[in-house]
Amino acid sequence: MKTFYDDLAAWWPLLPPVEAYEAEAHEIARALRARRPTLRSALELGCGGGH
Numbered sequence: 001m002k003t004f005y006d007d008l009a010a011w012w013p014l015l016p017p018v019e020a021y022e023a024e025a026h027e028i029a030r031a032l033r034a035r036r037p038t039l040r041s042a043l044e045l046g047c048g049g050g051h
Helices: 004-014 018-035
Strands: none
Touching: none
16 A cells, blocks of 8 residues: 655655754744743644654
């Protein structure tokens, strides 16, 4: 049985490395701290390649 993953697996090497998201991750963290200074953890769902 073919799965959805089988259709997308070949695209995995085309995703940028985790380092490509570093600046964006810092900006999001800064924005979260500015809005919720006491925030200790957050769950982010639906994030691209899973980095």
